[in-house]
Amino acid sequence: MVRGADIVVKSLIAENAAYIFGYPGGAIMPVYDALYDYSDQIKHVLTRHEQGAIHAAQGYARVSGEVGVVLATSGPGATNLITGLADAQIDSTPLVCITGQVAAHLLGSDAFQETDVVGLSMPGTKWNIQVRRVEDIAPAIAKAFHIAKTGRPGPVLVDITKNAQVEFGEFNYVPCLNIRSYRPYQPIKVQAIQDAAALINSAERPYLLFGQGVVLAHAEEELKNFVDKTGIPAACTLLGSGALPESHPNYVGKLGMHGNYAPNLLTNKCDVLIAVGMRFDDRVTGDLKRYAKQAKVIHLELDPSEIDKNVKCAVSVLGDCKQSLKLLTEAVNSNSHPDWMEKFRELESQEKEAVMSNDLHGTQGGLHMGEVIHLINKFKEEDAILVTDVGQHQMISWRYFDYKTTRTQVTSGGLGTMGFALPAALGAQLYDYKKQVICVVGDGGIQMTIQELGTIMQTKAPVKVVLLNNNYLGMVRQWQQLFFDKRYSFTELQNPDFVKIAEAYSFKAKKVTEREDLEAAVAEMLVQEGPYFLEVVVEKEDNVFPMIATGCSVEEVRLS
Amino acid sequence: MERYTILVYTENFIGILNRITIIFTRRGININALTASESRLDGIHKITIEVTVTPEQIEQLVKQIEKVIDVIKAYYFMDNEVVYQEIALYKIPIDSLDPSLEKVIRQFNAHIIAAEKEFVVLEFTGHKEDTQALLEILKPFNLLEFSRSGRVAIAKPKFSVQEFLNNQT
Numbered sequence: 001m002v003r004g005a006d007i008v009v010k011s012l013i014a015e016n017a018a019y020i021f022g023y024p025g026g027a028i029m030p031v032y033d034a035l036y037d038y039s040d041q042i043k044h045v046l047t048r049h050e051q052g053a054i055h056a057a058q059g060y061a062r063v064s065g066e067v068g069v070v071l072a073t074s075g076p077g078a079t080n081l082i083t084g085l086a087d088a089q090i091d092s093t094p095l096v097c098i099t100g101q102v103a104a105h106l107l108g109s110d111a112f113q114e115t116d117v118v119g120l121s122m123p124g125t126k127w128n129i130q131v132r133r134v135e136d137i138a139p140a141i142a143k144a145f146h147i148a149k150t151g152r153p154g155p156v157l158v159d160i161t162k163n164a165q166v167e168f169g170e171f172n173y174v175p176c177l178n179i180r181s182y183r184p185y186q187p188i189k190v191q192a193i194q195d196a197a198a199l200i201n202s203a204e205r206p207y208l209l210f211g212q213g214v215v216l217a218h219a220e221e222e223l224k225n226f227v228d229k230t231g232i233p234a235a236c237t238l239l240g241s242g243a244l245p246e247s248h249p250n251y252v253g254k255l256g257m258h259g260n261y262a263p264n265l266l267t268n269k270c271d272v273l274i275a276v277g278m279r280f281d282d283r284v285t286g287d288l289k290r291y292a293k294q295a296k297v298i299h300l301e302l303d304p305s306e307i308d309k310n311v312k313c314a315v316s317v318l319g320d321c322k323q324s325l326k327l328l329t330e331a332v333n334s335n336s337h338p339d340w341m342e343k344f345r346e347l348e349s350q351e352k353e354a355v356m357s358n359d360l361h362g363t364q365g366g367l368h369m370g371e372v373i374h375l376i377n378k379f380k381e382e383d384a385i386l387v388t389d390v391g392q393h394q395m396i397s398w399r400y401f402d403y404k405t406t407r408t409q410v411t412s413g414g415l416g417t418m419g420f421a422l423p424a425a426l427g428a429q430l431y432d433y434k435k436q437v438i439c440v441v442g443d444g445g446i447q448m449t450i451q452e453l454g455t456i457m458q459t460k461a462p463v464k465v466v467l468l469n470n471n472y473l474g475m476v477r478q479w480q481q482l483f484f485d486k487r488y489s490f491t492e493l494q495n496p497d498f499v500k501i502a503e504a505y506s507f508k509a510k511k512v513t514e515r516e517d518l519e520a521a522v523a524e525m526l527v528q529e530g531p532y533f534l535e536v537v538v539e540k541e542d543n544v545f546p547m548i549a550t551g552c553s554v555e556e557v558r559l560s
Numbered sequence: 561m562e563r564y565t566i567l568v569y570t571e572n573f574i575g576i577l578n579r580i581t582i583i584f585t586r587r588g589i590n591i592n593a594l595t596a597s598e599s600r601l602d603g604i605h606k607i608t609i610e611v612t613v614t615p616e617q618i619e620q621l622v623k624q625i626e627k628v629i630d631v632i633k634a635y636y637f638m639d640n641e642v643v644y645q646e647i648a649l650y651k652i653p654i655d656s657l658d659p660s661l662e663k664v665i666r667q668f669n670a671h672i673i674a675a676e677k678e679f680v681v682l683e684f685t686g687h688k689e690d691t692q693a694l695l696e697i698l699k700p701f702n703l704l705e706f707s708r709s710g711r712v713a714i715a716k717p718k719f720s721v722q723e724f725l726n727n728q729t
Contacts, residue, residue: 118575123582127629130574147629180725181571181632305623 001168004134005030008098008160009038011141014173017069017096019060019430020044021053025073026113028100030165032071045430045459048451050077052423054084055449058093059427062410063385063435065218067148068427070097075113078120078159083417085124085155090414091239092216094153096144103163104132117159126154132161134169139176146176151184152303153216186304188319188327195315196298197331199272205340206232207270207295209255209284212239212413213277213302213321220406222325223276224248229329231336233344235263237278239413242403252344256284258395261355261546262347264557267292269343276300277321280310281414290553300324354559355545360400366539367515369393369468373400375522376438376466383408384436385428389421389445392474395544397440419448422465426452429461436464436526443469443495453505456531464525465507467498467535470542478543483550502533509533563592564618565642565713568607569599569721571630580607580631583624589613593646593710601722604632610711633724637715644713648691649673650682650698651705661701668694679704 002010008031012020022044024032035044047053050072057068068088072078078099088095102111118130127147131140137160144156200206214223220243227234227244233252234244244251253260255267264286267273273295278284285291288310297313299306300321307316317324359370373396386401387410388394394411403409410428412420425439446467456463473491480488502509508528512521518536525532548557570576577596584591592610599606613621618636625634650670652661657680665672670684684694691708698706 119578122575122579123586128575179629182629303627305620305627307623309620 002171003030003034004137004165004167004169005034007134007137007169007171009034009042010171011138011173012069013038013041015145017042020069020071021047021056021427022071023047023050023053023077025077025100027074027102027162028071030162045455047423047455050080051083052449052452052455054081054097055420055423056427057095058084058088059387059410059424060431061093061095063407063428064431067094067096067145070095073100074102075115078117079115082120082124085121087412087415087417087420088155089124089126092153092212093155094148095155096148097155097157099157099159101130101159101161104161121157125157128157130159131164134164134167137164138171138173142174142176143179185320186318188317188324192315192317193327193331196317196328199296199298199315200230200274201333203272205270206272206274207266208232208234208274208276209278210234210240210243210276211237211278214240214243215406217277217320217322219322219325222322226325226329229334230332233341237284238398238411239409240278241398241409242406246403254399257548258399258544258546261351261557261559262344264548264554265347266343267554268294270295272296272298274298276325279306285310286548287551287553351546351559367518367536368542369396369538370400371518372466372468372536373397375519377402379523379526380438381436384438385410387421387425387428387437387439389441390416390418391442391445392478392544393440393442393468418445422446422449423452425463426456426461429463430459433462438464438466440466440468442474443467443471443493444473453502453507457505460530462530465533468538469495469535470538470540471495472540498535507531507533511535513537561612561614563610563612563639564636565644565711566609566611566622566634566636567713567715568625568634569632570605570607572603572605573630576630577607579628580625583621589617595710595712604721608711608713633721635715635719641716642713643716644711645685646688646691646709646711647683647685648708650703651679652682652698653679653702653704656701664697670694
């Protein structure tokens with residue numbers, strides 16, 4: 001017989017969890033006490049805030065493809081996870097969060113640090129459960145892992161009352177392999193493959209959009225084979241970046257509000273639109289009433305509820321895209337579309353001239369964010385991971401970072417969570433200390449979770465933090481400039497001396513304000529063995545272009 | 561907008577009803593009526609939801625309901641595809657009992673299911689339109705209280721939750 005708390009830890013070990021990101025407190029103390037005995041089998045990372053713990057777990061999950069594990073106490077410990085749960089839910093990140101809860105006999109009595117975590121987290125989890133008896137702990141954790149990682153992944157939460165943690169029970173771990181009410185993978189219909197292939201074979205201007213679903217399904221190779229055989233131009237969503245190398249001849253760029261010019265504009269010129277593992281987010285489609293109306297849409301998707309949700313499709317291919325892409329590749333004819341591809345390249349040169357050359361090769365005025373990313377590309381390792389926060393720096397980094405391999409992109413996509421980057425970079429780095437992890441963050445976002453510099457210090461994770469400082473909440477300021485008559489309402493920041501803060505956390509740190517110092521500083525940062533903090537002071541009022549303004553059509557993408 | 565009946569077959573777990581209703585809350589959709597009970601199958605609950613939405617909305621709602629891990633299967637039907645009933649109770653003061661009321665009770669084939677010193681309780685089962693019609697007639701009789709259940713429904717098209725479960729393993 002062992003304590004419930006030991007069962008929690010033994011269950012996590014049985015699921016091969018390497019790391020727990022967490023923060024102790026009253027109602028989870030028995031589990032922390034148990035952890036003390038298993039530190040040789042599972043590592044625990046003490047963050048400085050529960051939000052830091054869950055974002056770190058997200059970063060870990062996103063680069064590894066494994067389930068991120070979070071441990072927190074009841075009440076405020078649990079409510080501090082809510083932002084991360086919502087983020088992981090909308091970005092399909094597999095997490096298992098375990099929260100302590102007051103003893104079962106106190107439930108509903110407004111006991112100290114009691115909150116209805118199951119109720120609070122319900123809309124932000126794929127599944128959640130409260131465990132009140134020791135014998136239910138292991139089955140709940142087994143079910144939690146199964147649900148988090150299968151089908152469309154997502155966050156789950158297991159709330160365990162304190163009495164269950166201290167009661168004694170048998171430990172006999174049985175992994176969960178099947179839940180009778182849960183069908184994570186749909187069998188692929190042959191007819192759907194045939195219909196899709198027929199449309200693709202007869203298309204004159206086919207166009208492929210890929211999203212994170214390709215990464216989640218480990219279908220990068222299958223995507224490449226399909227594109228190679230069909231010669232179809234392919235564009236990616238924010239979270240799809242890296243699923244196809246950007247050097248691939250058919251890769252034409254990025255979709256959405258701040259994506260590339262050609263991929264947005266030509267969405268309304270294709271005749272067959274093939275969407276793989278993406279969900280037609282409003283930041284991708286702009287005005288749906290004027291989105292690809294001329295095209296027949298083929299949707300390869302795992303989640304049935306995504307079919308016809310935003311864009312009605314002519315053919316839906318439900319199922320794991322690793323299999324459906326393979327079947328579809330077998331069913332289509334070899335082809336090429338040089339004239340159609342040329343259209344993308346023509347518009348690409350327009351964008352290069354109008355936007356990119358100035359973004360990347362500034363000569364006068366303040367530094368541009370793009371220049372920094374351009375230099376990072378020059379010195380980074382091939383498989384370096386880019387972790388970004390939310391805002392202008394996120395869009396600029398995404399636009400210009402050279403994604404060479406899959407799972408090198410970690411950012412908060414659907415939820416747009418400021419404060420995500422620093423802890424997520426920590427989690428990404430802990431998965432592999434040898435990988436280069438570059439965390440690009442703005443002066444607004446970093447101050448939402450800046451305390452996690454302490455966790456990076458304590459874990460000695462060699463994260464390279466690049467702070468792009470414009471003393472503004474830049475993206476909001478950009479919108480104020482463009483749509484609110486330059487009324488800069490509460491977007492300017494009086495900032496601290498970031499270098500001093502970083503140094504106080506034992507980071508090697510440097511601040512760059514001049515163009516001529518930038519290259520050497522980036523080069524120096526990227527050869528450091530340990531953590532490094534580089535602050536770059538950038539132009540205060542730069543804007544991100546191209547842009548599709550809210551309510552506009554993809555055709556109305558503007559270059560300035 | 562059309563009136564639909566959604567039949568949801570679920571595991572009998574705590575919180576499942578909440579997980580289903582927040583799908584409606586999030587989309588700003590009002591549930592007309594909701595009934596939960598055991599189904600024919602041991603351990604499986606059946607939730608009947610009546611809702612007035614567009615055809616696009618009902619498709620999305622049912623897909624979202626099916627996405628809930630502990631939901632076994634969800635179906636939706638138009639009114640003509642289900643046999644459904646609602647039960648209504650009417651509390652009427654004793655003083656109001658006169659020959660004209662007797663005529664109403666006979667007409668509707670309603671039942672007096674309780675008689676107390678000061679009031680009687682009438683029971684009448686039918687579609688909402690029918691129970692509503694009786695309500696309007698009884699109002700002048702100093703009706704004291706009225707209560708109507710949610711819809712209970714049986715679908716006309718053939719489907720088998722049992723078969724679905726058998727195919728699962």
